[in-house]
Amino acid sequence: MIKKKESEKLHQQVTDLNNAESMAHQLETSEHRYRRLFETAQDGILILDATTAQIVDVNPFLIKMLGYSKEEFLGKKLWEVGSFRKVETAKTAFEKLQDEHYIRYEDMPLEANDGRLISVEFVSNLYQVDGTSVIQCNIRDITARKESEQARRRAEEGLARGERKYSQLVEQMQEGVWIIDKDAHTSFVNPRTAKILGFTVDEMQGKPLFSFMDERGVEIVKRLLERCSQGIVEQHDFEFIRKDGTRVYVILETSPMTDETGNYVGALGCVTDITERKQAELALKESTKALAASEEKYSTIVESAAEGIIIADIETKQFKYANPAISRMLGYSQQELKGMAVGDIHPKESLKHVLSEFEAQAKGEKTLSEGLPCLRKDGTLLYADINTSGALLDGTKCSVGFFTNVTERIRAEGERRQNIEKLLKALDTTIKVMALTVEVRDPYTSGHQQRVSNLATRIAQEMRLPMEQIEGTRIAGILHDIGKMYVPSEILSKPGRLTETEFNMIKMHSQAAYDILKIVEFPWPVAQAVLQHHERMDGSGYPGHLLGKDIILEARILAIADTVEAMASHRPYRPALGIDKALEEISQKRGILYDSEVVDACLKVFNEKGFKFDVEISDSKRAST
8 A cells, every 4th residue: 555655656746747847848948939039020129127227138130220239238227328328318218117117109219339310119018027027128110111201291292382383284274184093083173174074173073984974985994994004005086975965075095193102093084175076087987978878979079079089998009089180180081090009190209108198097097298299191290289088988998088289389389489599699699799889998808708707607507506597697797897888998998007086987887887787677687796796795895885695696706707807817007917816816805805605616617627718818908997
């Protein structure tokens, strides 16, 4: 009996030992799991002694976040670590935690070891572990989230400003704007859209897009929106039903709208009313059907038409029909034309254009070619305006072309161009005659105006001015000294230096030239350029003492061209100074007396483009003052 009791007692001890070992193993497993979670957590974790506030453990994530080593944390009070340097605040929070056992800070700034400021969410809990009070601090970096929120707020503010800025523009647009959400409900329409459909803006707001169309339209739009949600931008002809029940035809262009993450949130529609055009197309189709149905009516309308009409197979380009008018225009019989093709009545140089028109018609577009050359049977050319559109005749896609003979108009335009050219030549001759009147009175200026004109033209070309402005500069150069006809010849040809009175008389030539030229209706500011060609950028010129940009560009160009040519020419009281000296002069006075951009262009014309005066500068002739 004693042995039995001892055996049972021994068995109980073994069982207790096994249970203890099992519990120890479970505890070890639990601690291992906790440690793994602690070490791999993506939030910073601090464990503090609740009595002393000393840090007893820190996880790797917080070490990396704040840039301190583990040794710089362990054994220190929370407020002894640099990131928590606000001692009084940290101590106050520690005392509060003793009472409330929980503290949470939504946005706390912490300074990392490298000086960076990090925004964190800080949560602390006080709890018991094996009879010991500990504090666990969970620290989550919210810097990126905060920056994102700030960026979103800035974007929202910018969007609000943009909405205010463009709201009026959208409201006043002549094109309709229609915005729907992802469920195809109207979230915005501008007044133009409402007007097209005969509603008010308020009546359309919030209504399903599908309520403005018939069942066939609903199916089309569903497919359209499905593609739109996939990022596809499309344009279609479409029918909407107006408030009064009538149909309105539009071009509807749809574009996807996405949120900041790229998710589809709705669609933007641009609406263009093409009802009139569509009705015309429908009328044309109806006319075409009626034409095919009634040969007698077809013959009456088409056969007697004053305009030439050709119907061609869009695919083969072969003529299926030609009316008598086109037969007379081209000199072929109707039967001959029926066996011909597009390439037989157009010159090779025009054929590429004509074929491109056929491609457009195949897509349902109308085309108009003005003054297109056509080959007559006798080899001569006829010019026609050709208005074409596509039509379906007997199941075949055809091009219907209406030919209007404009040969006489083209010839008249050619003659008019020739007459204009003759007038321009006559004007040029007149200008040269006017220029020669000065040279006759003053042999020393012979060739000077032409040389100035040549240089001024090259400078204007180098500055890439419009052709009209270049031509105006050229003309002004030819005439810039015409006012000298009012200066006595003895002063113009005086071999010595001029007195002040004589020089003042010379200076009057700009105003005199202006008075002569202002009554001529030039298409360019010739009179103004001639008046100002002795003005200087600093206001030291004459006659108006104008400053900078108050001097027109043509005059600024003439000022430099006139100076360079004058310095390169011989004067009775000094020999020619030469081109190099002249270029040195304008370089030194660049931006002072002379326009910087014009100086640069002049230097480039000589130094890089090799400009030389076409009219030889004579040592025996006096240049302009």
